[in-house]
Amino acid sequence: MKKALLLISIVFLFVSCDVAKKIIDKNMPEEVDQTEDVIAEITGEKKEVIIDTTVTLLTKKEIKKIKKDREKEDKIARGDTLGFVKKKFYQFFPKREDRIVSYPKMYSEKPKSILLIYPWNRSKNQYASEMYIINLSKELSQRGYYVIPTMVTLNKHTQDTMFSSQYIKADEIRKYKEEFGADAVMFVTVYSLSKPWWSTNINSVAEYALLSTTTTDTLFYRRADFNYDSPIPPYKPIKSKDTYEMDQRTIPLFGTCFQMQRSVFMDFPYGPYHKNYLKDQKKFSYQREMRYKIDARPS
Structure with missing residues (x-):
């Protein structure tokens, strides 16, 4: 009888110890949590609260x-x-439409400064974004607008490529006003900038959207599809005169980007730093979608 009682008491002791251990392990904070609590107590910073997010899977139809x-x-x-x-x-x-009819919000909001977002390159040419943004900055400056330095947007683009996409929320567009002081933001999507090796034709397709940082409205929109018949040969470097040699395959593409921006922004309303500011309201404006084939060969 004594042996049975001793055996039962030993079993009960082991079971109670195991239950106590489980309760302690359950309520005891992990080592990582303890470390974060100590650091937060020393620095005075609040511990970051991690909230679980629910991921919703959508069907192809949705x-x-x-x-x-x-x-x-x-x-x-x-x-x-x-x-x-x-x-x-x-x-x-x-x-025929006057510019005041085509771009009424450009004349009502009167933007002074434009932030050029690094172009979203969807073409197969890796240098298309650089070619576009250089010529865009020059063209908009000559139209009488203050263009915020493009190196700022280049740094943002290297951090997050979706920064260059125009498919963002309205609240995010207003942030450009607070962060950069820009009145409007220009988004550019390059779809094509190519020249087949067997042809002299250069195809350049791009989409432009100027959005207001105040109202988030579209001030200017255009989709351009240009085909240029480039000259042959486009460029011959002279070592004694040319301090910087460019790739012969790149020269005609860069020239195409320059000519394309001149055509796209030919009817763009003049800015406040131009002598013809607010004097071009009754002038001719082009269509929102431009499709042209241009012979760029010398006559």
């Missing part, structure tokens, strides 16, 4: 619907509300 709704919102924002028949009719028989 993703397609969201994309379609977003494209519809973008069309309405940039004033593209014409039907297919009217759009095709005006494509072949363009209607």
Whole structure:
């Protein structure tokens, strides 16, 4: 009898110790948490609270619907509300529109400074963004606007490439006003900048969207598709005169970017630092979508 009681007491002791150990382990904070608590107590900083997020998986049908709704919102924002028949009719028989009609918000908001976002390069040419932003900065400056130095946006782009995408929330656009003091933001998407080795034709396709940092409205929008017939040979370096030699394949592409920006912003309203500021409201404006084939060969 004594042996049985002794055995039962030993078993009960082991079970109670195991239960106590589980309770202690459950309530005892981990070593990492203790370290963070000590550091927070010394520095006086609040411990970061990690909140679990729920990831929602969408079906292909739902993703397609969201994309379609977003494209519809973008069309309405940039004033593209014409039907297919009217759009095709005006494509072949363009209607004359003054700049005050095409870009009314440019004249009402009167932006002075423009922030050029590093172009979103979707082409196969790795230098397309640099070629575009150099010529864009020059062209907008000559139109009478203060262009914020492009190195700022280059640093932002290297940190996060989605910084260059125009598909951002309205609140994020307003941040450019607080951070850079810009009145408007220019987003550029380069779709193509290519020249086949067997042809002299250069195809350059890009989309431009100027958004207000105050109202987040679209002030200027254009999609350009240009085909240039480049000269042969485009460039012959002279070692005695040329201090900087460029790749012969790059020269015609750079020249194409320069000519394209001149054409795209030919009807862009003049800025406050130009002598013709607010004097071009009744001048001719081009269509939102430009498709041209240009012979760039010398006559």
